Amino acid sequence: MSSIILSTTIRLLLPLLLLFSVFLLLRGHNEPGGGFVGGLVAAAAISLYALAEGVAAAHRILIVNPRQLIASGLLVALSSGVIPLMTGRPFQSGLWLPYSLPVLGHVGTPLLFDLGVYLLVAGMALLIVLSLMEEE
Amino acid sequence: MESVFAVVVGILYATGLYLMVRRSIVKTIFGLALLGNGANLLIFTVGRLTAGRPPYVPIGALEPLPPVADPLPQALILTAIVIGFGVQAFALVLIKRVYQTVGSDDVDEMTTTDRIADDGGSR
Amino acid sequence: MINLLFLPLVIPLATAVACLLAWKNQGLQRIISLIGSFLLLIAAAVLLVTVQQDGVLSVQGGGWAAPFGITLVADLFSALMVCVAAGMGLVVAIYSLADTEAEYERLGYHPLMQVLMLGVCGSFLTGDIFNLYVWFETMLIASFVLLAMGGKRAQMEGAIKYVVLNLIASALFLAAVGILYGVAGTLNMADLARMLRESESSGPIPVIAILFFIAFGIKAAVFPLFFWLPASYHTAPMAVTTIFSALLTKVGVYALIRIFTLVFFAELAAWQPYVLAIAGLTMVIGVLGAVAQDEMRRLLSFHIVSQIGYLIMGLGLLTPLALGGAIYFMVHVIAAKSALFLATGMVLRLTGTTELKKLGGLYRHQPLLAGLFLVAALALAGIPPLSGFWAKLALIWSGLESGNHYLVVAVALLVSLLTLFSMTKIWAAAFWKGAVVNGATDTPLPLSRRVYWQMAVPTALLTATTVLIGLWPEPLYALCMDAARQLLVPDAYIFAVLGVQP
Numbered sequence: 001m002s003s004i005i006l007s008t009t010i011r012l013l014l015p016l017l018l019l020f021s022v023f024l025l026l027r028g029h030n031e032p033g034g035g036f037v038g039g040l041v042a043a044a045a046i047s048l049y050a051l052a053e054g055v056a057a058a059h060r061i062l063i064v065n066p067r068q069l070i071a072s073g074l075l076v077a078l079s080s081g082v083i084p085l086m087t088g089r090p091f092q093s094g095l096w097l098p099y100s101l102p103v104l105g106h107v108g109t110p111l112l113f114d115l116g117v118y119l120l121v122a123g124m125a126l127l128i129v130l131s132l133m134e135e136e
Numbered sequence: 137m138e139s140v141f142a143v144v145v146g147i148l149y150a151t152g153l154y155l156m157v158r159r160s161i162v163k164t165i166f167g168l169a170l171l172g173n174g175a176n177l178l179i180f181t182v183g184r185l186t187a188g189r190p191p192y193v194p195i196g197a198l199e200p201l202p203p204v205a206d207p208l209p210q211a212l213i214l215t216a217i218v219i220g221f222g223v224q225a226f227a228l229v230l231i232k233r234v235y236q237t238v239g240s241d242d243v244d245e246m247t248t249t250d251r252i253a254d255d256g257g258s259r
Numbered sequence: 260m261i262n263l264l265f266l267p268l269v270i271p272l273a274t275a276v277a278c279l280l281a282w283k284n285q286g287l288q289r290i291i292s293l294i295g296s297f298l299l300l301i302a303a304a305v306l307l308v309t310v311q312q313d314g315v316l317s318v319q320g321g322g323w324a325a326p327f328g329i330t331l332v333a334d335l336f337s338a339l340m341v342c343v344a345a346g347m348g349l350v351v352a353i354y355s356l357a358d359t360e361a362e363y364e365r366l367g368y369h370p371l372m373q374v375l376m377l378g379v380c381g382s383f384l385t386g387d388i389f390n391l392y393v394w395f396e397t398m399l400i401a402s403f404v405l406l407a408m409g410g411k412r413a414q415m416e417g418a419i420k421y422v423v424l425n426l427i428a429s430a431l432f433l434a435a436v437g438i439l440y441g442v443a444g445t446l447n448m449a450d451l452a453r454m455l456r457e458s459e460s461s462g463p464i465p466v467i468a469i470l471f472f473i474a475f476g477i478k479a480a481v482f483p484l485f486f487w488l489p490a491s492y493h494t495a496p497m498a499v500t501t502i503f504s505a506l507l508t509k510v511g512v513y514a515l516i517r518i519f520t521l522v523f524f525a526e527l528a529a530w531q532p533y534v535l536a537i538a539g540l541t542m543v544i545g546v547l548g549a550v551a552q553d554e555m556r557r558l559l560s561f562h563i564v565s566q567i568g569y570l571i572m573g574l575g576l577l578t579p580l581a582l583g584g585a586i587y588f589m590v591h592v593i594a595a596k597s598a599l600f601l602a603t604g605m606v607l608r609l610t611g612t613t614e615l616k617k618l619g620g621l622y623r624h625q626p627l628l629a630g631l632f633l634v635a636a637l638a639l640a641g642i643p644p645l646s647g648f649w650a651k652l653a654l655i656w657s658g659l660e661s662g663n664h665y666l667v668v669a670v671a672l673l674v675s676l677l678t679l680f681s682m683t684k685i686w687a688a689a690f691w692k693g694a695v696v697n698g699a700t701d702t703p704l705p706l707s708r709r710v711y712w713q714m715a716v717p718t719a720l721l722t723a724t725t726v727l728i729g730l731w732p733e734p735l736y737a738l739c740m741d742a743a744r745q746l747l748v749p750d751a752y753i754f755a756v757l758g759v760q761p
Contacts (some may be wrong), residue, residue, distance in 0.1 A: 036218070036645055071279035081265075091265040093322040128225055156427070161419055168426045175433040182441025205607060209440060212389055216433055219396045223429075226403055233407070234415045246416040249490045 007052040017045035026104065026111075026116050035114035039121030046122075047129045055133050066130065069123025079115025080109040141181040148174030161234060161241050167226045172220045176213045183209025263309060264318045264331045266302040267341050267380040270295060271348075275373035289356060290620030292369040293648065296349040301346035303338070310338040311738070315745070315755035317386060325757050326450040330386035334752050335742035336586060337383045339535075340513055343590055344383065346724075347505045347597060348376045350717040353588060354601055355498045357713035358608070363496065366408050375401040375502065381404045382510045386756055388522075391437055391514060392397045392429070395478070399425055402507060405499045406491065418755035419492030424487035435470035438718040449756035452521045454747055471518055481571055482541040485564045489548060492563070493556035497604030500556065504563050505597045509589055512570045519574065520746045527577065534575035539670040542568030546677040555603045555613040558685055559596065562639065565674060566592045569654060572667055576657050582743035584653025587736060589648035591638070591725060598635035598721035600627060603758070605690060605714050608706060615685065620694030627715065629690040631722045636686055638725040640679035645729035649736065651675060 021041035028034030050058035059065075084093035096108035104111070137151050155167030172205050183206045191204040274295025281287040292720035310333050320329040333341070341684065352372070359368055385391050400411055403425075440446055440465055441693025443454055455464065473484070480488040488508070492500050521525040527534065544714055545565030552558040566588075573585020607613050622629040638645035651671065659670035728735050745751060753759075 065282075067279060067282055071276055071282070074272070074276045076281065078269070078276060082269060085262055085265060085269075088262070090262065090318050090320060090322045091269070092320055132229075152430075156423070161423075161436075164423055168423065168430070171427070171430040172433070173438060175430050178434050179437030179440065182437050209437070212436070212440070215389075215393060219393065222400060223396065223403075223426060226400065227426070229408055230403070230418060230422060233410065234419055237410065237412045237415045243419070246419060248413050249417045249420070249494060 003052070006048075010049050010052045014045050014049055017048075018042055021045065021118075021122075025114060028114055029110060036121050038109055038114075039118040039123060042118070043125035043129065044120045046126055048131060050133060058130060062126070064091035066123045066127040069119050070127065071122075071123075073116045073119030073123055075116070076119060077113050080116060083109055083112075108119030137185050138181060138194065141177065141185065145178045148177065148202070157244050161231050161243060164243070165231055165235050168227065169220070169224055171225075172216070176216050176220070179209045179216070181212050260319065263302070263306050264316055264384060265334055267299060267306065267345070268377060270299045270302055271377040271380065275370040275377065276325075278370040278373060279367075281751075282367075285361070285369075288364065288369040288742055292355075293349075293352050293371060296345070296352040296376075297492060299380075300342075300345040300349050302447065303342040303380075304332055306344045307335075307338040310335055311741075315751045319753040326445050326447045330391050330447055330449070330756050331384045332449070332752065334382055334745045334755075335738060336516070337513075339586065339590070339742060340383045340509070341380050341736060342433050343593055344376065344379050344506055347502060347593060348372075350597070350601075350720055351502045351505075353496050354604070354714055354717040357710040358604055360409075360494060360496070363408055366691055368408070371405050371408075372399045372502070375405065375506075379506050379510055383513060386448050387519070388439065388448060388451070392432055392436055395432070395510070396429060397513075398507065398510065399429070404505060406495050406503075409494075409496065410680075411494070420487045421491035424477055424484075424574050428474045431470055431477075432474035436473060438470070439467050442467065447756065448517070448521055449749075449753040452524075453753055453757065453759075455522055455525070460576070464523070465526050468523040471523070472515070474539075475511050475515045475518070477511075477760045478508070478631045479515060479571075480508050480541075480564050481537055482544050482564075482568070485541070485545070487498045487565075488564055489557055489560040491580075492560045493554070497556075497600060497607065500560075500720045501600040501604070502562070504600060505593045507565060508563060509593060510537075512567060512574075512589065515571070516582070517576050519600060520582070521749050521752065527574070531577060532574055535572060535664060535667045538568045538571035538575050539667045540568070541565070541571060542670060542674040546674050548645065549681045550677060551617050553712055555606065555615065555685060555689065557599075558681065559599055559603065561588070562678065562681070563596065565678065566596065566639070568674070569651070569671065572658070572671060573654055575667070576654070576661060576664060577747075578657050578661060579740060579743045579747055580653055580660070581657035582746055583736070583740040584650055584657060586739040587653060587732075588647075588650035590735065591728065594724040594728070595635050595638040595645075595647060595722045598631065598718055598725065599639065601714065601718040602632040602635065605718065608710075608714065611755065615688040617697050618689040619692045620690075622690040623694070625690075627716075629686075631715075631718050632690065633686055634722050635725060636682035637679075638722075638729065640682050641675050642679070643726035643729075646725040648729065648730070653736075663682050698704035 023034055023037040024033040024041060025038035027040065046058055046062060049061065081092040084095050085091050087095070092113070094110050096106060096110055100106050152167045152171035152174060153172065155163045158164065186203050186205040191200045191207045193200050231241070240247060274291060277295070278288045314733045315332065315334045317330055317332040318581060319325060320331065322328070355368070355372070361592070375398055378394050378401060381397065383392035385394055403418065403422050406421055407414055436446065443451055445451060445454065477484045492503055495503065542565050545561050545568060549558050549561035549565060552561060569588050570585050573581045573588065603613055606618070609625065609691045610618060610621070612618065630707055634645070638647045641647035641651040655668050655671055
C-alpha cells in the first residue's frame with residue numbers, strides 16, 4: 001500500500017508521536033500516562049510507518065529486532081526490582097534519587113520499571129503487528 | 137446505576153456463553169472475549185460505582201477527600217484487561233493457524249485427538 | 260534472609276531474559292536454561308530448609324504493608340511444591356537437550372519453559388488471590404504457546420480445546436475474585452481467612468466458593484471437567500507433556516487445597532460428601548478411560564486424571580493424615596508419572612510409535628528402559644515398598660479411621676487394582692510380549708550414545724526418586740504431615756502475613 005498522503009504525513013507525525021510516547025512515559029507516575037500507554041503509542045507510530053513505507057523500511061528505522069526490545073524491556077523491569085533487593089529491601093521497593101534531575105524530575109526505580117514496561121509493550125505490539133503484516 | 141450494570145454484565149455473560157456453545161471456533165473466541173469483559177465489568181461494579189475524584193490523599197491529610205471510588209478493583213481490571221489482551225491476541229493467531237491446518241472452523245471436524253486407537257501424535 | 264522468597268521468581272525470569280537475549284544462539288540458550296534450572300533448584304531447596312527451621316516466611320512486595328501490598332508466603336506446603344517443581348524443571352531441561360526439535364528452539368522453547376516455571380513458582384508462593392490469577396495466566400500463556408508450537412493438525416486441535424476450556428476457567432476465577440472482593444473488601448488470603456473465620460458461612464460466600472471450586476477444578480482436571488486434558492496433552496512433544504502433567508494440573512490442586520483449607524474451610528467441611536464423590540468419580544472415570552486406550556501417551560494422560568482423584572480425596576477427608584497423604588501423593592505422582600512419560604518419550608524415539616499394537620519385545624533391546632518403566636509403573640499402581648504404596652496407605656488409613664467413608668476407600672482400592680491392570684497391560688504390550696511381525700521394534704532407530712543418556716539419566720533420576728521415597732519415606736512423610744498440620748491450623752500462616760494473632 002503506497003499513498004502519498006500517508007507517507008508525507010507519517011514523516012511529520014513519526015517524530016511527534018515518538019516524542020509524545022516519551023512524554024506519556026515520563027508523566028506516568030502521578031498523572032495519566034505511563035509505560036504501557038507510551039509503549040503502545042510508540043508501537044502505533046512505527047506500525048503507521050510500516051503501513052506507509054512497508055515492513056522492511058519499518059525494520060530499518062527500528063534498527064533492533066522487536067524481540068531485542070522485549071528482552072531489554074524485561075531486563076530493565078527486572079533490574080528495577082532487583083536493585084532494592086541488593087540493598088536488603090523487598091523486591092520492587094521504590095528507591096529514589098535524593099535530588100531532582102532536569103527534564104526528568106524526581107527519578108527512582110519506579111521510572112526504571114516503567115521504562116521496562118515501555119520497551120516491552122512496544123516490542124510486543126510491534127512483534128505481533130509486523131509479523132502479521134509480513135505474512136500477508 | 138448498579139442494577140443497570142448488573143443487567144449489562146448478565147447480557148455479556150449470556151451472549152458470551154451462547155457464542156461459546158456454537159460450533160464455529162471464531163464465535164467461540166468472541167464468546168470468550170465477551171465473557172472476559174463481563175467479568176471485568178462485574179469487578180468494576182462490585183467496587184462500588186462512585187462518581188468521584190481520583191483517590192489521592194491531599195498533602196497533610198491521612199485519607200482522601202470523599203467521594204472517591206475504590207481504586208483497587210480498577211487496578212485489578214486494568215491488569216485483567218492487559219492479560220485478556222495478550223490471551224486474545226494469542227487466541228486469534230491460534231484460530232487462524234487452526235483454520236489453515238484443519239481447513240475448517242467447525243469444532244465437529246476437530247476430532248482427531250479424541251478417537252481411540254489412532255496415532256494423533258506429533259510426529 | 261527474607262528475600263529468599265523472591266529468588267524462585269527472579270531466577271526463572273532472569274533466565275528467560277538471558278535466553279531471549281541469546282535468541283540467535285540456541286546452544287547458548289540450552290546452557291543458560293540448564294544453569295537457570297539448577298540455580299532455581301538450589302534456591303528452592305534453601306527455601307525449604309529455611310521454612311523448616313524458621314517456620315512460615317512472608318514478605319511484602321515493594322514493602323507495602325500486608326492487606327494492601329502483594330504478599331509472598333512460603334509455608335511448608337508451598338516450599339515443598341516449589342522444590343518439587345524446580346526439580347522437575349531441571350530434569351525436563353536435561354531431557355529437552357535430546358528431545359527438542361530445532362524448530363521448537365528457533366521459536367523460543369527455552370524462554371517459554373522458564374516463563375512456565377515462573378508462573379508455577381509464583382502460583383505456589385503468592386499470598387494474594389488476584390496475584391494467584393496473574394500467575395495462573397502467566398503459566399497458561401506459556402503453556403498455550405508450548406502446546407501449539409509444533410503446528411501439526413493434532414496439536415492445533417488439542418490446543419483449541421485446551422485454550423478454550425482454560426480461558427473459561429480463568430473467566431470464572433476472575434468473576435469469583437471480583438465478587439469475593441465485593442463481599443470481603445480484601446484479597447489477601449490471610450486477611451480473608453481471618454475475616455471469614457469470624458463470620459458465618461452464609462449469603463454469597465458459598466456461591467463464591469463454588470465458583471472457585473469450578474475454576475480450579477477445570478484447571479486440576481477433576482470429574483466432570485477433565486475432558487480437555489486427554490484431548491490435548493498427548494499431542495505435544497514428550498518434554499512438554501511431562502512438565503504439563505507434572506506441574507499444571509498440580510497447580511490447580513494446590514490452589515484447591517490452599518484456598519479451601521485457608522479461606523473456605525467451613526464450606527469445604529459442609530460439602531465433604533460431595534467432594535469425596537467427585538474424588539471417587541475422578542478416579543474411576545480416569546482409570547476406565549485409561550484402560551480403554553491403546554496408545555501409551557493417551558493412556559498415561561487418562562491416568563493423570565485418575566491420580567488427581569486421590570489428591571481430591573485427601574482434600575475431602577480433611578484430616579491431618581489425609582492431607583499429609585495427599586501432599587505425599589502429589590510428590591510421588593509427580594515423580595512416578597513423569598518417569599513414565601519420559602520413558603514413553605524414549606520408546607517413541609527408539610521405535611517411532613507409541614501404539615501398543617505396533618510395539619513389542621522392547622525388553623530384548625532395552626532392558627534398562629524396560630526396568631525403569633516397570634519400577635515407575637509399579638510405583639504408580641502402589642506396590643510396596645515403592646512411593647505410591649505409602650501415599651495410598653495414608654489416604655486409605657485416614658478414610659478407614661474416620662469411620663464413615665468406606666465407599667470412597669473401596670473405590671480407591673478398586674482403582675488401584677485397575678491402575679495395576681492398566682500398567683501391566685502397557686508394560687507387557689510394549690516391552691514383554693514378542694515383537695510384532697512388521698512392527699516398529701524390528702529395527703530400533705539409531706540413537707547416539709549422547710542422546711540416549713540425555714534421555715535415560717532424567718528418567719532414571721525420577722525413578723530413583725520414587726524408589727528412594729518408597730524405601731525411606733520417613734523424612735518426606737514427616738515433612739508432609741507438618742505441612743498438613745500447618746494447613747489445617749493456619750494461625751502461623753496468618754501471623755506471618757499480618758503480624759497479628761487470629
